Amino acid sequence: MAPSPVIEIEGIWKTYHPGDFAVHALRGVDFSVDDGSFVAVMGPSGSGKSTLMHILGCLDTPTSGTYHLGGQDVSTMTEQELARVRNRRIGFVFQGYNLLPRLSAWRNVALPLVYMGVSPNERRRRALDAIARVGLADRADHRPNELSGGQQQRVAIARAFVSNPSVILADEPTGNLDSIAATEILDFLRELNRGGRTLVLITHDREVASAAPRLVQIRDGQIASDEMAVRA
Protein backbone atom coordinates (compact mmCIF):
# COMPACT_ATOMS: atom_id res chain seq x y z
CA MET A 1 0.00 0.00 0.00
CA ALA A 2 1.39 3.37 -1.00
CA PRO A 3 1.93 5.76 1.96
CA SER A 4 -0.46 8.72 2.05
CA PRO A 5 0.93 12.25 2.21
CA VAL A 6 0.87 13.78 5.71
CA ILE A 7 1.87 17.19 4.42
CA GLU A 8 0.29 18.52 1.25
CA ILE A 9 0.72 22.12 0.18
CA GLU A 10 -0.50 23.62 -3.05
CA GLY A 11 0.26 26.98 -4.61
CA ILE A 12 1.53 28.55 -1.41
CA TRP A 13 2.42 32.24 -1.60
CA LYS A 14 3.70 34.28 1.29
CA THR A 15 3.98 38.02 0.85
CA TYR A 16 5.35 40.50 3.37
CA HIS A 17 4.89 44.25 3.32
CA PRO A 18 7.82 45.67 5.23
CA GLY A 19 7.25 49.11 3.69
CA ASP A 20 5.33 50.38 0.69
CA PHE A 21 6.67 47.49 -1.36
CA ALA A 22 5.83 43.79 -1.25
CA VAL A 23 8.31 41.00 -0.67
CA HIS A 24 7.35 37.57 -1.95
CA ALA A 25 9.06 35.08 0.36
CA LEU A 26 7.30 32.13 -1.28
CA ARG A 27 6.04 32.18 -4.87
CA GLY A 28 3.71 29.29 -5.47
CA VAL A 29 5.23 26.31 -3.72
CA ASP A 30 3.73 22.84 -4.27
CA PHE A 31 5.10 20.22 -1.98
CA SER A 32 4.03 17.02 -0.29
CA VAL A 33 5.60 14.74 2.25
CA ASP A 34 4.63 11.08 2.67
CA ASP A 35 3.76 9.80 6.08
CA GLY A 36 6.81 8.36 7.79
CA SER A 37 9.32 9.76 5.28
CA PHE A 38 12.43 11.86 5.88
CA VAL A 39 12.92 15.02 3.79
CA ALA A 40 15.70 17.58 3.92
CA VAL A 41 14.82 21.09 2.78
CA MET A 42 17.90 23.01 1.73
CA GLY A 43 18.50 26.51 0.54
CA PRO A 44 20.71 29.54 1.13
CA SER A 45 19.58 32.22 3.57
CA GLY A 46 16.88 34.40 2.10
CA SER A 47 15.66 31.58 -0.11
CA GLY A 48 12.36 31.30 1.73
CA LYS A 49 13.12 28.05 3.54
CA SER A 50 12.53 29.61 6.95
CA THR A 51 9.17 30.95 5.79
CA LEU A 52 8.30 27.50 4.45
CA MET A 53 9.30 25.94 7.75
CA HIS A 54 7.07 28.45 9.66
CA ILE A 55 4.13 27.61 7.48
CA LEU A 56 4.76 23.86 7.72
CA GLY A 57 4.99 24.28 11.50
CA CYS A 58 1.71 26.22 11.63
CA LEU A 59 3.56 29.13 13.19
CA ASP A 60 2.46 31.29 10.27
CA THR A 61 -0.31 31.18 7.69
CA PRO A 62 0.18 31.50 3.93
CA THR A 63 -1.05 34.57 2.04
CA SER A 64 -2.64 32.25 -0.50
CA GLY A 65 -2.70 28.55 -1.30
CA THR A 66 -3.77 25.58 0.77
CA TYR A 67 -2.04 23.43 3.35
CA HIS A 68 -3.39 20.07 4.44
CA LEU A 69 -1.79 18.49 7.46
CA GLY A 70 -2.89 14.90 7.97
CA GLY A 71 -5.86 15.54 5.70
CA GLN A 72 -6.96 18.65 7.61
CA ASP A 73 -6.97 22.10 6.02
CA VAL A 74 -4.91 24.26 8.35
CA SER A 75 -4.44 27.28 6.04
CA THR A 76 -7.65 28.95 7.25
CA MET A 77 -7.46 28.11 10.94
CA THR A 78 -7.60 30.64 13.76
CA GLU A 79 -4.63 31.18 16.04
CA GLN A 80 -6.38 29.18 18.73
CA GLU A 81 -6.87 26.19 16.43
CA LEU A 82 -3.32 26.43 15.11
CA ALA A 83 -1.98 26.32 18.69
CA ARG A 84 -3.84 23.05 19.15
CA VAL A 85 -2.49 21.62 15.89
CA ARG A 86 1.08 22.54 16.90
CA ASN A 87 0.51 20.95 20.28
CA ARG A 88 -0.83 17.62 18.99
CA ARG A 89 0.75 17.04 15.60
CA ILE A 90 4.05 18.86 15.34
CA GLY A 91 7.29 18.60 17.28
CA PHE A 92 9.89 21.34 16.86
CA VAL A 93 13.66 21.12 17.15
CA PHE A 94 15.33 24.53 16.90
CA GLN A 95 18.89 25.57 16.23
CA GLY A 96 19.05 27.42 19.56
CA TYR A 97 17.43 24.54 21.55
CA ASN A 98 14.95 27.01 23.13
CA LEU A 99 14.84 25.33 26.50
CA LEU A 100 13.38 27.34 29.40
CA PRO A 101 16.36 28.10 31.66
CA ARG A 102 14.42 27.95 34.94
CA LEU A 103 12.99 24.50 34.36
CA SER A 104 14.82 21.18 34.84
CA ALA A 105 15.42 19.00 31.80
CA TRP A 106 12.45 16.72 32.36
CA ARG A 107 10.10 19.66 32.98
CA ASN A 108 11.23 21.21 29.70
CA VAL A 109 10.38 17.93 28.02
CA ALA A 110 6.99 17.89 29.72
CA LEU A 111 6.02 21.38 28.51
CA PRO A 112 3.92 20.30 25.48
CA LEU A 113 2.03 17.89 27.76
CA VAL A 114 1.13 20.80 30.07
CA TYR A 115 -0.72 22.49 27.21
CA MET A 116 -2.26 19.16 26.28
CA GLY A 117 -3.87 19.00 29.71
CA VAL A 118 -2.08 15.83 30.79
CA SER A 119 -2.08 15.22 34.56
CA PRO A 120 1.15 15.98 36.49
CA ASN A 121 1.94 12.34 37.29
CA GLU A 122 1.39 11.22 33.72
CA ARG A 123 3.47 14.17 32.50
CA ARG A 124 6.37 13.20 34.69
CA ARG A 125 6.20 9.56 33.65
CA ARG A 126 6.12 10.36 29.93
CA ALA A 127 8.79 13.04 30.17
CA LEU A 128 11.20 10.78 32.08
CA ASP A 129 10.51 8.04 29.57
CA ALA A 130 11.31 10.37 26.66
CA ILE A 131 14.44 11.69 28.31
CA ALA A 132 15.65 8.16 28.93
CA ARG A 133 15.24 7.43 25.21
CA VAL A 134 17.68 10.21 24.34
CA GLY A 135 20.10 8.76 26.92
CA LEU A 136 19.82 11.49 29.56
CA ALA A 137 17.96 9.65 32.32
CA ASP A 138 20.66 10.62 34.82
CA ARG A 139 20.38 14.30 33.83
CA ALA A 140 16.62 14.64 34.13
CA ASP A 141 16.82 17.03 37.07
CA HIS A 142 19.59 19.20 35.62
CA ARG A 143 18.88 22.66 34.38
CA PRO A 144 19.76 23.52 30.77
CA ASN A 145 22.81 25.58 31.77
CA GLU A 146 24.24 22.48 33.47
CA LEU A 147 24.14 20.55 30.19
CA SER A 148 26.39 20.61 27.10
CA GLY A 149 25.03 21.89 23.78
CA GLY A 150 24.57 18.36 22.48
CA GLN A 151 22.77 17.30 25.64
CA GLN A 152 20.51 20.37 25.46
CA GLN A 153 19.58 19.50 21.89
CA ARG A 154 18.80 15.94 22.98
CA VAL A 155 16.47 17.34 25.64
CA ALA A 156 14.86 19.44 22.89
CA ILE A 157 14.42 16.29 20.74
CA ALA A 158 12.78 14.52 23.66
CA ARG A 159 10.44 17.51 24.00
CA ALA A 160 9.66 17.29 20.27
CA PHE A 161 8.47 13.66 20.38
CA VAL A 162 7.03 13.42 23.92
CA SER A 163 3.59 14.47 22.69
CA ASN A 164 3.67 11.78 19.99
CA PRO A 165 3.31 14.16 17.02
CA SER A 166 3.02 12.91 13.45
CA VAL A 167 5.57 15.41 12.09
CA ILE A 168 8.90 16.56 13.50
CA LEU A 169 10.32 19.79 12.11
CA ALA A 170 14.00 20.30 12.76
CA ASP A 171 15.31 23.77 11.87
CA GLU A 172 19.13 23.69 11.62
CA PRO A 173 19.26 21.30 14.58
CA THR A 174 23.03 20.90 14.34
CA GLY A 175 23.84 24.54 13.59
CA ASN A 176 25.29 25.29 17.03
CA LEU A 177 27.04 21.96 17.59
CA ASP A 178 30.49 20.50 16.93
CA SER A 179 30.67 17.67 14.39
CA ILE A 180 30.64 14.84 16.96
CA ALA A 181 27.53 16.18 18.72
CA ALA A 182 26.00 16.96 15.32
CA THR A 183 26.39 13.35 14.18
CA GLU A 184 24.84 12.16 17.42
CA ILE A 185 21.83 14.46 17.01
CA LEU A 186 21.31 13.38 13.41
CA ASP A 187 21.42 9.76 14.58
CA PHE A 188 18.69 10.47 17.13
CA LEU A 189 16.55 12.16 14.49
CA ARG A 190 17.04 9.24 12.08
CA GLU A 191 16.11 6.92 14.90
CA LEU A 192 12.85 8.82 15.38
CA ASN A 193 12.12 8.57 11.65
CA ARG A 194 12.76 4.85 11.70
CA GLY A 195 10.20 4.68 14.51
CA GLY A 196 7.60 5.88 11.97
CA ARG A 197 7.57 9.65 12.44
CA THR A 198 7.71 12.02 9.50
CA LEU A 199 10.84 14.14 9.69
CA VAL A 200 11.44 17.43 7.88
CA LEU A 201 14.98 18.73 8.29
CA ILE A 202 15.71 22.31 7.29
CA THR A 203 19.34 23.20 6.75
CA HIS A 204 21.75 25.11 4.57
CA ASP A 205 24.45 22.44 5.07
CA ARG A 206 24.72 19.91 2.22
CA GLU A 207 26.42 17.35 4.44
CA VAL A 208 23.59 17.46 7.00
CA ALA A 209 21.02 17.35 4.22
CA SER A 210 22.62 14.24 2.81
CA ALA A 211 21.37 12.30 5.81
CA ALA A 212 17.89 12.39 4.24
CA PRO A 213 16.84 10.11 1.39
CA ARG A 214 14.97 12.99 -0.26
CA LEU A 215 16.37 16.47 -0.82
CA VAL A 216 14.27 19.51 -1.72
CA GLN A 217 16.16 22.64 -2.72
CA ILE A 218 14.59 26.08 -2.44
CA ARG A 219 15.75 29.19 -4.23
CA ASP A 220 14.03 32.57 -4.50
CA GLY A 221 10.82 31.34 -2.95
CA GLN A 222 10.38 28.42 -5.30
CA ILE A 223 11.34 24.78 -5.33
CA ALA A 224 14.44 24.50 -7.48
CA SER A 225 14.87 20.73 -7.28
CA ASP A 226 13.26 17.76 -5.57
CA GLU A 227 15.16 14.50 -5.84
CA MET A 228 15.63 11.16 -4.16
CA ALA A 229 19.21 10.41 -3.17
CA VAL A 230 20.73 7.49 -4.99
CA ARG A 231 21.60 4.99 -2.34
CA ALA A 232 24.42 2.59 -2.79
Added chain:
Amino acid sequence: MKLRDTLSSGFEALLGHGLRSLLTILGILIGIAAVILTVGLGEGAQSSVSSAISSLGSNLLVVTPGSTTSAAGVNGGLGSASTLTLADADALESKRVAPNIASVAPSAQTISTLTAGSSNWTTSVVGTTPSWLQVRDRSLAEGSFFTHQDVNGAADVTVLGATTAENLFGVGSPVGQTVDANGVALTVIGELTSAGSSSSGTNEDDMALVPITTYEEQVSGGTNPTSVSTIYVEADSAAGLSGAYQETTDLLLALHHINQPANADFTITTQSQLQSTANSVNRTLTDLLAGIAAISLLVGGIGVMNIMLVSVTERIREIGLRKAVGAAPNEIRRQFLVEASSLGLLGGIGGVLLGLVGAIVLPHLESNPVTISPTAAIGAVVVAMAIGLIFGVYPASRAARLSPIDALRNE
Protein backbone atom coordinates in the same frame (compact mmCIF):
# COMPACT_ATOMS: atom_id res chain seq x y z
CA MET B 1 -3.57 24.26 30.21
CA LYS B 2 -5.13 23.47 33.55
CA LEU B 3 -5.70 26.22 36.10
CA ARG B 4 -3.38 24.57 38.60
CA ASP B 5 -0.58 24.55 36.01
CA THR B 6 -1.24 28.19 35.14
CA LEU B 7 -1.02 29.14 38.81
CA SER B 8 2.13 27.19 39.56
CA SER B 9 3.82 28.45 36.42
CA GLY B 10 2.91 32.01 37.44
CA PHE B 11 4.33 31.62 40.93
CA GLU B 12 7.49 30.03 39.56
CA ALA B 13 8.01 33.01 37.30
CA LEU B 14 7.59 35.39 40.25
CA LEU B 15 10.00 33.39 42.39
CA GLY B 16 12.47 33.35 39.50
CA HIS B 17 12.83 37.09 39.97
CA GLY B 18 12.48 37.21 43.73
CA LEU B 19 13.87 40.66 44.45
CA ARG B 20 12.08 42.30 41.56
CA SER B 21 8.76 40.71 42.53
CA LEU B 22 9.30 41.73 46.15
CA LEU B 23 9.90 45.38 45.24
CA THR B 24 6.81 45.44 43.02
CA ILE B 25 4.78 43.87 45.81
CA LEU B 26 6.16 46.50 48.17
CA GLY B 27 4.71 49.25 45.99
CA ILE B 28 1.21 47.78 46.34
CA LEU B 29 1.79 46.86 49.97
CA ILE B 30 2.61 50.42 51.02
CA GLY B 31 -0.40 51.77 49.16
CA ILE B 32 -2.78 49.26 50.75
CA ALA B 33 -1.32 49.79 54.22
CA ALA B 34 -1.72 53.57 53.80
CA VAL B 35 -5.32 53.26 52.66
CA ILE B 36 -6.31 50.83 55.39
CA LEU B 37 -4.62 52.89 58.10
CA THR B 38 -6.13 56.23 57.05
CA VAL B 39 -9.58 54.70 56.77
CA GLY B 40 -9.01 52.96 60.14
CA LEU B 41 -7.90 56.24 61.72
CA GLY B 42 -10.96 58.00 60.32
CA GLU B 43 -13.30 55.34 61.64
CA GLY B 44 -11.55 55.32 65.00
CA ALA B 45 -11.82 59.11 65.29
CA GLN B 46 -15.46 58.97 64.27
CA SER B 47 -16.37 56.49 66.97
CA SER B 48 -14.46 58.40 69.65
CA VAL B 49 -16.13 61.66 68.64
CA SER B 50 -19.50 59.95 68.76
CA SER B 51 -18.88 58.68 72.27
CA ALA B 52 -17.59 62.10 73.36
CA ILE B 53 -20.73 63.76 72.06
CA SER B 54 -23.04 61.26 73.68
CA SER B 55 -21.13 61.82 76.95
CA LEU B 56 -22.56 65.34 76.89
CA GLY B 57 -25.78 63.88 78.20
CA SER B 58 -28.74 62.22 76.61
CA ASN B 59 -31.67 63.99 74.94
CA LEU B 60 -29.78 67.24 75.07
CA LEU B 61 -30.45 70.52 73.29
CA VAL B 62 -27.79 73.18 73.42
CA VAL B 63 -29.03 76.75 73.06
CA THR B 64 -26.40 79.32 72.21
CA PRO B 65 -26.76 83.04 71.49
CA GLY B 66 -27.15 84.00 67.88
CA SER B 67 -25.02 86.35 65.92
CA THR B 68 -25.01 90.10 66.24
CA THR B 69 -25.37 92.21 63.20
CA SER B 70 -24.01 95.74 63.45
CA ALA B 71 -25.70 98.77 61.89
CA ALA B 72 -23.31 98.44 58.95
CA GLY B 73 -24.55 94.91 58.45
CA VAL B 74 -21.39 93.19 59.63
CA ASN B 75 -22.16 89.81 61.05
CA GLY B 76 -20.44 89.27 64.35
CA GLY B 77 -20.53 85.52 64.15
CA LEU B 78 -22.21 82.84 66.15
CA GLY B 79 -22.22 83.38 69.92
CA SER B 80 -20.98 86.96 69.74
CA ALA B 81 -24.24 88.37 71.05
CA SER B 82 -25.34 88.07 74.66
CA THR B 83 -29.02 87.54 74.02
CA LEU B 84 -29.62 84.65 76.39
CA THR B 85 -30.45 85.49 79.97
CA LEU B 86 -31.19 83.78 83.26
CA ALA B 87 -34.83 84.79 82.77
CA ASP B 88 -34.92 82.76 79.55
CA ALA B 89 -33.67 79.74 81.45
CA ASP B 90 -36.21 80.23 84.23
CA ALA B 91 -39.05 80.48 81.70
CA LEU B 92 -37.98 77.26 79.97
CA GLU B 93 -38.14 75.43 83.25
CA SER B 94 -41.89 76.03 83.51
CA LYS B 95 -43.68 72.70 83.08
CA ARG B 96 -46.83 74.44 81.96
CA VAL B 97 -45.27 76.26 79.01
CA ALA B 98 -42.78 73.56 78.08
CA PRO B 99 -44.08 70.12 79.07
CA ASN B 100 -41.42 68.20 77.13
CA ILE B 101 -38.53 69.87 78.90
CA ALA B 102 -37.27 67.87 81.87
CA SER B 103 -34.66 70.25 83.14
CA VAL B 104 -32.71 73.34 82.17
CA ALA B 105 -29.20 74.38 83.06
CA PRO B 106 -28.03 77.83 82.04
CA SER B 107 -24.32 78.22 82.06
CA ALA B 108 -21.80 80.99 81.65
CA GLN B 109 -18.10 80.59 81.79
CA THR B 110 -14.83 82.43 81.93
CA ILE B 111 -11.20 81.52 82.19
CA SER B 112 -9.87 82.32 85.62
CA THR B 113 -6.93 81.46 87.84
CA LEU B 114 -7.74 79.58 91.03
CA THR B 115 -5.38 79.63 93.99
CA ALA B 116 -5.21 77.18 96.85
CA GLY B 117 -2.39 77.71 99.28
CA SER B 118 0.80 77.77 97.21
CA SER B 119 -0.64 76.10 94.09
CA ASN B 120 -2.57 77.82 91.39
CA TRP B 121 -4.33 76.53 88.29
CA THR B 122 -5.97 78.32 85.39
CA THR B 123 -9.22 76.74 84.35
CA SER B 124 -12.67 77.57 83.13
CA VAL B 125 -14.99 78.69 85.89
CA VAL B 126 -18.54 77.74 84.98
CA GLY B 127 -21.57 79.36 86.56
CA THR B 128 -24.66 77.15 86.41
CA THR B 129 -27.58 75.72 88.36
CA PRO B 130 -28.11 72.40 90.24
CA SER B 131 -29.75 70.83 87.15
CA TRP B 132 -26.38 70.89 85.38
CA LEU B 133 -25.45 67.56 86.94
CA GLN B 134 -28.49 65.82 85.51
CA VAL B 135 -28.55 67.62 82.18
CA ARG B 136 -24.92 66.90 81.47
CA ASP B 137 -25.25 63.34 82.73
CA ARG B 138 -22.45 63.68 85.27
CA SER B 139 -22.01 62.45 88.82
CA LEU B 140 -20.06 63.32 91.94
CA ALA B 141 -17.01 61.38 93.16
CA GLU B 142 -17.43 62.85 96.61
CA GLY B 143 -19.08 65.68 98.49
CA SER B 144 -22.27 67.28 97.27
CA PHE B 145 -23.46 69.60 94.50
CA PHE B 146 -24.75 73.09 95.21
CA THR B 147 -28.45 73.50 95.86
CA HIS B 148 -31.13 75.99 94.84
CA GLN B 149 -30.54 77.72 98.17
CA ASP B 150 -26.89 78.14 97.22
CA VAL B 151 -27.97 79.66 93.92
CA ASN B 152 -30.52 81.97 95.50
CA GLY B 153 -28.07 83.08 98.13
CA ALA B 154 -25.11 83.30 95.77
CA ALA B 155 -23.17 81.05 98.13
CA ASP B 156 -19.39 81.07 97.84
CA VAL B 157 -19.11 77.34 97.06
CA THR B 158 -17.61 75.38 94.17
CA VAL B 159 -17.52 71.86 92.74
CA LEU B 160 -14.28 70.92 91.02
CA GLY B 161 -13.56 68.67 88.05
CA ALA B 162 -11.11 65.80 88.70
CA THR B 163 -8.20 67.40 86.82
CA THR B 164 -8.70 70.76 88.51
CA ALA B 165 -8.90 69.20 91.97
CA GLU B 166 -5.75 67.18 91.41
CA ASN B 167 -3.79 70.18 90.23
CA LEU B 168 -4.85 72.32 93.18
CA PHE B 169 -4.87 69.80 96.01
CA GLY B 170 -2.85 66.83 94.79
CA VAL B 171 -4.18 63.39 95.56
CA GLY B 172 -5.90 64.37 98.81
CA SER B 173 -9.58 65.16 99.10
CA PRO B 174 -10.45 68.74 98.13
CA VAL B 175 -13.78 68.78 99.92
CA GLY B 176 -13.80 71.37 102.72
CA GLN B 177 -10.77 73.19 101.35
CA THR B 178 -10.86 76.74 100.12
CA VAL B 179 -9.89 78.09 96.70
CA ASP B 180 -9.50 81.71 95.77
CA ALA B 181 -10.95 83.01 92.49
CA ASN B 182 -10.54 86.72 91.66
CA GLY B 183 -10.24 87.46 95.34
CA VAL B 184 -13.34 85.50 96.28
CA ALA B 185 -12.81 82.61 98.68
CA LEU B 186 -14.86 79.60 97.56
CA THR B 187 -15.40 76.52 99.70
CA VAL B 188 -15.04 73.24 97.78
CA ILE B 189 -18.13 71.17 98.49
CA GLY B 190 -17.73 68.40 95.92
CA GLU B 191 -15.67 66.75 93.19
CA LEU B 192 -16.99 65.42 89.87
CA THR B 193 -16.38 61.89 88.68
CA SER B 194 -13.95 61.87 85.75
CA ALA B 195 -15.71 62.04 82.37
CA GLY B 196 -12.83 60.24 80.69
CA SER B 197 -10.77 61.53 77.84
CA SER B 198 -12.51 63.56 75.22
CA SER B 199 -11.37 64.03 71.69
CA SER B 200 -13.73 66.94 71.10
CA GLY B 201 -11.02 69.35 72.21
CA THR B 202 -12.38 70.33 75.60
CA ASN B 203 -11.37 68.62 78.79
CA GLU B 204 -14.56 67.83 80.64
CA ASP B 205 -12.57 67.19 83.81
CA ASP B 206 -10.88 70.58 84.00
CA MET B 207 -13.41 73.06 85.37
CA ALA B 208 -14.72 74.66 88.51
CA LEU B 209 -18.50 74.88 88.86
CA VAL B 210 -20.08 77.68 90.92
CA PRO B 211 -23.70 78.78 91.40
CA ILE B 212 -24.65 81.02 88.48
CA THR B 213 -25.48 83.88 90.82
CA THR B 214 -22.10 83.66 92.49
CA TYR B 215 -20.56 83.62 89.03
CA GLU B 216 -22.43 86.73 87.89
CA GLU B 217 -21.93 88.73 91.04
CA GLN B 218 -18.43 87.81 92.06
CA VAL B 219 -16.38 85.84 89.56
CA SER B 220 -16.98 87.23 86.10
CA GLY B 221 -17.26 90.88 87.04
CA GLY B 222 -18.87 91.28 83.65
CA THR B 223 -20.89 94.19 82.39
CA ASN B 224 -23.94 92.10 81.64
CA PRO B 225 -24.59 90.21 84.84
CA THR B 226 -27.69 88.35 83.72
CA SER B 227 -26.52 86.98 80.37
CA VAL B 228 -25.52 83.38 79.97
CA SER B 229 -23.40 81.78 77.26
CA THR B 230 -25.27 78.51 76.95
CA ILE B 231 -28.54 77.05 78.08
CA TYR B 232 -28.55 73.26 78.23
CA VAL B 233 -32.07 71.90 77.82
CA GLU B 234 -32.87 68.28 78.52
CA ALA B 235 -35.95 66.73 76.96
CA ASP B 236 -37.96 64.29 79.05
CA SER B 237 -37.28 61.50 76.57
CA ALA B 238 -35.73 60.85 73.17
CA ALA B 239 -39.24 60.97 71.70
CA GLY B 240 -39.83 64.34 73.38
CA LEU B 241 -36.70 65.87 71.83
CA SER B 242 -38.47 67.46 68.88
CA GLY B 243 -41.26 68.72 71.16
CA ALA B 244 -38.68 70.26 73.47
CA TYR B 245 -36.95 71.79 70.45
CA GLN B 246 -40.22 73.40 69.31
CA GLU B 247 -41.13 74.62 72.79
CA THR B 248 -37.71 76.15 73.32
CA THR B 249 -37.86 77.89 69.95
CA ASP B 250 -41.39 79.25 70.48
CA LEU B 251 -40.74 80.41 74.01
CA LEU B 252 -37.47 82.15 73.27
CA LEU B 253 -38.92 83.84 70.18
CA ALA B 254 -41.81 85.13 72.29
CA LEU B 255 -39.55 86.29 75.12
CA HIS B 256 -37.26 88.07 72.68
CA HIS B 257 -40.22 89.60 70.81
CA ILE B 258 -39.18 88.14 67.47
CA ASN B 259 -41.92 87.38 64.92
CA GLN B 260 -39.92 85.67 62.23
CA PRO B 261 -38.15 82.42 63.21
CA ALA B 262 -35.56 83.34 60.54
CA ASN B 263 -34.53 86.35 62.64
CA ALA B 264 -33.92 84.29 65.78
CA ASP B 265 -31.13 85.62 67.94
CA PHE B 266 -30.23 82.18 69.23
CA THR B 267 -29.27 78.79 67.85
CA ILE B 268 -30.43 75.40 69.06
CA THR B 269 -28.11 72.51 68.41
CA THR B 270 -29.06 68.91 68.98
CA GLN B 271 -26.66 66.10 69.67
CA SER B 272 -27.27 64.58 66.27
CA GLN B 273 -26.38 67.92 64.68
CA LEU B 274 -23.19 68.13 66.73
CA GLN B 275 -22.43 64.60 65.74
CA SER B 276 -23.04 65.11 62.05
CA THR B 277 -20.94 68.29 62.05
CA ALA B 278 -18.11 66.50 63.79
CA ASN B 279 -18.49 63.52 61.48
CA SER B 280 -18.48 65.60 58.34
CA VAL B 281 -15.27 67.35 59.40
CA ASN B 282 -13.85 63.96 60.12
CA ARG B 283 -15.01 62.51 56.86
CA THR B 284 -13.47 65.31 54.86
CA LEU B 285 -10.13 64.66 56.50
CA THR B 286 -10.43 60.93 56.03
CA ASP B 287 -11.38 61.37 52.38
CA LEU B 288 -8.40 63.60 51.82
CA LEU B 289 -5.98 61.14 53.41
CA ALA B 290 -7.57 58.18 51.69
CA GLY B 291 -7.28 60.06 48.40
CA ILE B 292 -3.56 60.51 48.92
CA ALA B 293 -3.26 56.85 49.88
CA ALA B 294 -5.22 55.85 46.77
CA ILE B 295 -2.76 57.79 44.63
CA SER B 296 0.07 55.79 46.16
CA LEU B 297 -1.90 52.66 45.31
CA LEU B 298 -2.19 53.86 41.72
CA VAL B 299 1.57 54.34 41.63
CA GLY B 300 1.92 50.78 42.92
CA GLY B 301 -0.33 49.59 40.10
CA ILE B 302 1.79 51.39 37.54
CA GLY B 303 4.77 49.61 39.10
CA VAL B 304 3.08 46.27 38.44
CA MET B 305 2.43 47.24 34.83
CA ASN B 306 6.01 48.39 34.41
CA ILE B 307 7.48 45.17 35.76
CA MET B 308 5.09 43.05 33.74
CA LEU B 309 6.06 44.88 30.54
CA VAL B 310 9.74 44.31 31.34
CA SER B 311 8.92 40.69 32.05
CA VAL B 312 7.14 40.23 28.72
CA THR B 313 10.04 41.76 26.81
CA GLU B 314 12.53 39.68 28.73
CA ARG B 315 10.65 36.42 28.26
CA ILE B 316 9.84 36.95 24.61
CA ARG B 317 11.67 33.72 23.68
CA GLU B 318 9.87 31.80 26.41
CA ILE B 319 6.56 33.09 25.07
CA GLY B 320 7.55 32.07 21.53
CA LEU B 321 8.57 28.60 22.66
CA ARG B 322 5.41 28.09 24.69
CA LYS B 323 3.37 29.11 21.67
CA ALA B 324 5.35 26.74 19.43
CA VAL B 325 4.66 23.77 21.71
CA GLY B 326 0.97 24.56 21.76
CA ALA B 327 0.10 27.46 24.05
CA ALA B 328 -2.94 29.34 22.72
CA PRO B 329 -2.97 33.17 22.97
CA ASN B 330 -5.47 33.12 25.84
CA GLU B 331 -3.31 30.64 27.75
CA ILE B 332 -0.35 33.02 27.50
CA ARG B 333 -2.59 35.92 28.51
CA ARG B 334 -3.91 34.00 31.50
CA GLN B 335 -0.40 33.15 32.65
CA PHE B 336 0.67 36.80 32.72
CA LEU B 337 -2.60 37.87 34.35
CA VAL B 338 -1.99 35.31 37.08
CA GLU B 339 1.46 36.76 37.65
CA ALA B 340 0.20 40.36 37.76
CA SER B 341 -2.74 39.62 40.03
CA SER B 342 -0.52 37.52 42.31
CA LEU B 343 1.73 40.55 42.74
CA GLY B 344 -1.38 42.55 43.66
CA LEU B 345 -2.76 39.84 45.93
CA LEU B 346 0.51 39.40 47.84
CA GLY B 347 0.86 43.18 48.11
CA GLY B 348 -2.70 43.38 49.42
CA ILE B 349 -2.20 40.69 52.05
CA GLY B 350 1.11 42.25 53.11
CA GLY B 351 -0.49 45.69 53.19
CA VAL B 352 -3.33 44.53 55.43
CA LEU B 353 -0.83 42.86 57.77
CA LEU B 354 1.25 46.03 57.90
CA GLY B 355 -1.95 48.01 58.47
CA LEU B 356 -2.85 45.74 61.41
CA VAL B 357 0.61 46.23 62.89
CA GLY B 358 0.10 49.97 62.45
CA ALA B 359 -3.31 49.75 64.11
CA ILE B 360 -1.66 48.18 67.15
CA VAL B 361 1.39 50.45 67.26
CA LEU B 362 -0.16 53.81 66.32
CA PRO B 363 -2.46 54.28 69.35
CA HIS B 364 0.66 53.99 71.56
CA LEU B 365 2.35 56.88 69.73
CA GLU B 366 -0.64 59.21 69.68
CA SER B 367 -4.00 59.05 71.36
CA ASN B 368 -6.06 58.32 68.24
CA PRO B 369 -7.66 54.90 68.11
CA VAL B 370 -7.51 52.93 64.82
CA THR B 371 -10.44 50.75 63.85
CA ILE B 372 -9.84 48.21 61.07
CA SER B 373 -12.96 46.31 60.13
CA PRO B 374 -12.79 42.84 58.54
CA THR B 375 -14.78 44.23 55.62
CA ALA B 376 -12.16 46.91 54.99
CA ALA B 377 -9.36 44.32 55.23
CA ILE B 378 -10.98 41.92 52.78
CA GLY B 379 -11.95 44.81 50.52
CA ALA B 380 -8.35 46.02 50.49
CA VAL B 381 -7.04 42.61 49.44
CA VAL B 382 -9.64 42.37 46.68
CA VAL B 383 -8.83 45.89 45.47
CA ALA B 384 -5.10 45.12 45.47
CA MET B 385 -5.67 42.00 43.41
CA ALA B 386 -7.93 43.91 41.04
CA ILE B 387 -5.25 46.57 40.61
CA GLY B 388 -2.71 43.87 39.72
CA LEU B 389 -5.20 42.39 37.29
CA ILE B 390 -6.16 45.68 35.64
CA PHE B 391 -2.58 46.86 35.26
CA GLY B 392 -1.64 43.38 34.01
CA VAL B 393 -4.17 43.38 31.17
CA TYR B 394 -2.08 45.42 28.76
CA PRO B 395 1.23 43.55 29.29
CA ALA B 396 -0.58 40.19 29.15
CA SER B 397 -2.36 41.11 25.92
CA ARG B 398 0.95 42.17 24.46
CA ALA B 399 2.41 38.80 25.35
CA ALA B 400 -0.62 36.98 23.93
CA ARG B 401 -0.47 38.89 20.65
CA LEU B 402 3.22 38.20 20.05
CA SER B 403 3.75 36.25 16.88
CA PRO B 404 5.61 33.02 17.70
CA ILE B 405 7.99 33.56 14.77
CA ASP B 406 9.03 37.01 15.93
CA ALA B 407 9.32 35.75 19.48
CA LEU B 408 11.54 32.82 18.51
CA ARG B 409 13.65 34.85 16.10
CA ASN B 410 14.58 37.19 18.94
CA GLU B 411 18.11 36.04 19.72
